[in-house]
Amino acid sequence: MLPPVLLCILIWSVETLSAKELDFSTNDDELIDYINNYPDIKWRAEKSDRFKTMDDFKMLLGAFRSSVRNPARKIISHADKNIELPASFDSREKWKECPTIAKISDQSNCGSCWAFGAVTAMSDRVCIHSAGKKIVELSPTDLISCCKLCGAGCYGGWSSSAWEYWVDHGLVTGSAYQEKTGCRPYPFPPRLLNKAHPNGMYRTPKCEKKCENGADYEKDKVYGRVSYTVDQNEESIMKEIWLNGPVEAAYNVYEDFRFYKEGIYHHVGGQLLSGHAVRIIGWGEDKGEKYWLVANSWNVNWGEKGLFRIRRGVNECGIEGDIDAGLPKL
Numbered sequence: 084m085l086p087p088v089l090l091c092i093l094i095w096s097v098e099t100l101s102a103k104e105l106d107f108s109t110n111d112d113e114l115i116d117y118i119n120n121y122p123d124i125k126w127r128a129e130k131s132d133r134f135k136t137m138d139d140f141k142m143l144l145g146a147f148r149s150s151v152r153n154p155a156r157k158i159i160s161h162a163d164k165n166i167e168l169p170a171s172f173d174s175r176e177k178w179k180e181c182p183t184i185a186k187i188s189d190q191s192n193c194g195s196c197w198a199f200g201a202v203t204a205m206s207d208r209v210c211i212h213s214a215g216k217k218i219v220e221l222s223p224t225d226l227i228s229c230c231k232l233c234g235a236g237c238y239g240g241w242s243s244s245a246w247e248y249w250v251d252h253g254l255v256t257g258s259a260y261q262e263k264t265g266c267r268p269y270p271f272p273p274r275l276l277n278k279a280h281p282n283g284m285y286r287t288p289k290c291e292k293k294c295e296n297g298a299d300y301e302k303d304k305v306y307g308r309v310s311y312t313v314d315q316n317e318e319s320i321m322k323e324i325w326l327n328g329p330v331e332a333a334y335n336v337y338e339d340f341r342f343y344k345e346g347i348y349h350h351v352g353g354q355l356l357s358g359h360a361v362r363i364i365g366w367g368e369d370k371g372e373k374y375w376l377v378a379n380s381w382n383v384n385w386g387e388k389g390l391f392r393i394r395r396g397v398n399e400c401g402i403e404g405d406i407d408a409g410l411p412k413l
Contacts, residue, residue, distance in 0.1 A: 115342050117352050125372050126346030126392075128339065133274055133385055137356075140341040142284050143381070145194025145239035146333040146358035148405060156243060159408075160314035161322035168321050171367035173376060174207070174329050180215030183207050184329065184364060187389030188259065189382040190223075191271035193237035193285045198223040199380040200331040200360035201245035201407070202254065207362075209305060209411045211328040217413065219305055221249075222257025222267040229290040236287025242331050242360050242407045246310035249409060253304035255294065266294035266303040273382055310409035317396045320406055321366060327408065332377070333360045334393075334402035343386055347374045348393045350400055363406075366395055375402065 111130065118128040134140040175184045183206045188199045202221040210218050227236040230248040234240025248254075256265035260272050271285050292300050313323045313330060323330055338353025347369060365376035374392040383389040393399050 111342070114339060114352055118339055118342065121351045124346075124351065125369075125394075126348045127344045128342035129344045130342065131344075131385060133381060134341050137338065137341065141356050142192060143190060143194055143196060144336050144357035144359045145234075145237070146197045146200075146360035147234055147239050147241045148333055148335070148358040148401070156247075157309070157311040158314055159311045159323065160316075160319045161326070162314075162319070164322060164326075166322055166325060168318070168325060171365070172321070172325060173365040173367075174324065175364065178207075178211050178215075178328065181207060181210035182218065183210060183220060186220075187378060187383045188223075188380040189273040190380040191260070191269075191274055191285065192283065193227070193271055193287075194239045195223055195227050195237055196380055197234065197240040197242050197333070197360040198226040198245060200333075200362050201242060201249070202226060203378065203380075204329045204331045204362050204408065205246075205249055205254070205305075205307065205411070207364075208328045208409070209413070212411055213413050219256050220258050220265060221254045221305060222265060222269075224257050224267045224269055224288055225255045228288045229292070237285055238287070239357075242333050242405070243310075243312060246307065246331070246407050246409045249307035250310050253306040255300060255303040256305070264296070266296060266298050266300060267291075268295065306412040307409045308412040310407070313406035313408055315398070315404040315406070317403060320363070320403060323406070323408055324363060324365065327410065329362045329364045329378070330406050330408045331360055332363050332375075332402050333358050333405040333407075334400040336400070343391055345387050346392065347372050348391060348399070367392075 115128045190196055190199050202223045206219055206221045233244040255267055257267040258264040260269045270288050294300050313320050336356050336359045337350045339351055362378045363375050364378050373395040375395045377391050398404055
């Protein structure tokens with residue numbers, strides 16, 4: 084039997100090496116090294132040009148998360164549907180007639196992830212449910228500036244409120260900054276394409292109910308028919324994506340996610356920072372590890388060409404507990 088002092092040292096060492104709450108806030112290299120040498124790690128970490136500091140990273144995390152669900156919000160489970168789901172699925176392959184599914188956004192220096200996760204999934208579903216006859220890009224600008232009940236625009240918002248706003252008020256069209264098409268294009272340049280990009284957060288744009296392209300604002304609107312939350316289990320989420328298209332997901336973000344480069348993410352180190360919202364477009368399995376295939380809004384030069392994979396079936400970082408979706412009014 085080990086002497087008490089040695090036993091205490093051994094227990095302390097094991098806890099120190101395995102604790103996810105270690106403070107890496109002042110040493111990026113130490114956290115990256117910790118991740119890449121973590122036992123049985125399924126993903127690789129490296130420094131990103133997009134995030135020079137942790138503050139750069141935190142400003143993009145704008146998904147408000149609530150510990151209590153809205154009791155009035157409809158919950159869909161698809162428990163009554165007997166569907167033989169494939170081991171892997173990619174919405175881009177099933178609905179090739181819908182180019183929006185493959186597009187990767189750039190939210191710039193604005194905590195508008197909650198809006199991008201919503202409008203990109205909405206746009207995908209408009210195309211999917213019209214059998215490719217209606218292809219639109221709904222405007223995140225319209226959502227962050229005009230939905231006052233959604234939250235605080237560039238300073239964060241609730242995903243569920245975004246979907247409810249789509250049903251109640253509709254959203255106009257609007258492309259990425261560099262394309263400048265649609266009624267209300269995004270006003271902020273991609274993070275790495277503008278050399279004079281400011282370090283701070285952009286202010287939420289004003290709610291202007293007029294189109295930059297001269298179209299009629301009200302006539303340009305596309306509405307949702309219904310919005311809902313998807314039941315928080317793996318099979319329900321898979322069925323929803325299989326039947327209706329990509330969904331929006333909000334999850335907890337820790338310091339280690341800042342350095343994600345490739346692989347199947349799971350949290351291994353660093354403090355909890357905030358919430359982030361994204362679009363799940365499919366799922367798969369790699370060497371026995373199940374994952375969700377996720378489109379982010381940090382441009383194509385981040386992660387796996389703008390995408391990332393995260394553990395599936397274990398509610399990693401709470402990603403399976405906060406899924407929102409809806410159907411378009413066509």
